[in-house]
Amino acid sequence: MNETIAIHRRHSIPVQVGSVTVGGQAPVSVQSMTNTPTQDVQATLAQIQRLEAAGCEIVRVAVPDMDAAAAIASIKAGIRIPLIADIHFDHRLAIKAAEAGADGLRLNPGNIGGPDKIQAVVQCARDHGVPIRIGVNAGSLEKDLLERYGGATPAAMVESAMRHAALLQELDFHKIKISLKASDVSRTLMAYRLLAEQTDLPFHIGVTEAGALYPGIVKSALGIGMLLAEGIGDTLRVSLTRDPVEEVRVGWEILKALGMRRRGPDIIACPTCGRTEINLFDVVEKVEARVHQFKKPIKIAIMGCVVNGPGEAREADVGIAGGKGLGILFKKGKVVRKVPETDLVEALIQEIERLEAGDSHQETPVP
Secondary structure: OOOOOOOOOOOOOOEEEOOEEEOOOOOOEEEEEOOOOOOOHHHHHHHHHHHHHHOOOEEEEEOOOHHHHHHHHHHHOOOOOOEEEEOOOOHHHHHHHHHOOOOEEEEOHHHOOOHHHHHHHHHHHHHHOOOEEEEEEHHHOOHHHHHHHOOOOHHHHHHHHHHHHHHHHHOOOOOEEEEEEOOOHHHHHHHHHHHHOOOOOOEEEOOOOOOOHHHHHHHHHHHHHHHHHOOOOOEEEOOOOOOHHHHHHHHHHHHHHOOOOOOOOEEEEOOOOOOOOOOHHHHHHHHHHHHOOOOOOOEEEEEOOOOOHHHHOOOOOEEEEOOOOEEEEEEOOEEEEEEEHHHHHHHHHHHHHHHHOOOOOOOOOOO
16 A cells, blocks of 8 residues: 655645635645636636636636726636636726625735725725735845845745735735745745745745746646645645646646645556557557546556556556557456457546446456
């Protein structure tokens, strides 16, 4: 049996974001952000519904103008997960978004105006019971901090975050989350570690502008994964220059790899070798495309060798192993049926569908 190392999570104050609790000992939630024009309600709804199906638990939309802020009401009516309004520079957009039904605001109090404007936003957030995420980005720190620290250092990012949190706390507002994001892993790690020593506010974690698929996945897996392994992080977003559905899938894979949460199938596949007699790459891609919408944490094995495959993947709930012209279907390491090579994928999918539906469909192993 596999054993996972217990992760002792940092203490943080729980904050309610719509139906999702962020912080405390609540499960680490997976977020993403739409890339459609928010004022295009139908396009934004369609994308959020795809994100929901992929396991997104909180979604953020850009609010660059009043039309986008007003669209939040219509978008909210068609989705099930909490919606965050991303605000920059204009405090009126934050107020309009909260009035339209946003479940939270993401802003930087330092760039939306003077004390009166900050107070107006805080009062509106309080009236509507929505939290505020202070989003500190290494690329947009205050000039005085850049001069004092000689650049966007982790310490400068932390001071910026604590400065903005103090602005809200002085107004007796405490439904606060914080994010510190840089495009490099080491600075992101150092910043969150420093911040964790200074506050018990909940953290939204991620490596911003991580890039295209491969570098983005690597940076995010390292940055987010290392923080989570240290117990730091209450909600996460993987930033990729891709379809945001891919961000959600990667976020869940990080949580599954750490043993923190399980959602959907976990595919085990051998890397292939000279004994492989089928196109295993093609088989894996076909199975991945068919099972990503399933929710149960089923462990699936796709192996290239009928001799060693079942034994090497004995912990899998169900699996297939390919041979020339003929493969096998196995469960928990035991062969239950021989299958023509051309039918292997379909045979596996049928078994997965039974498990998803709660039908174990017991079979007698082949001698």
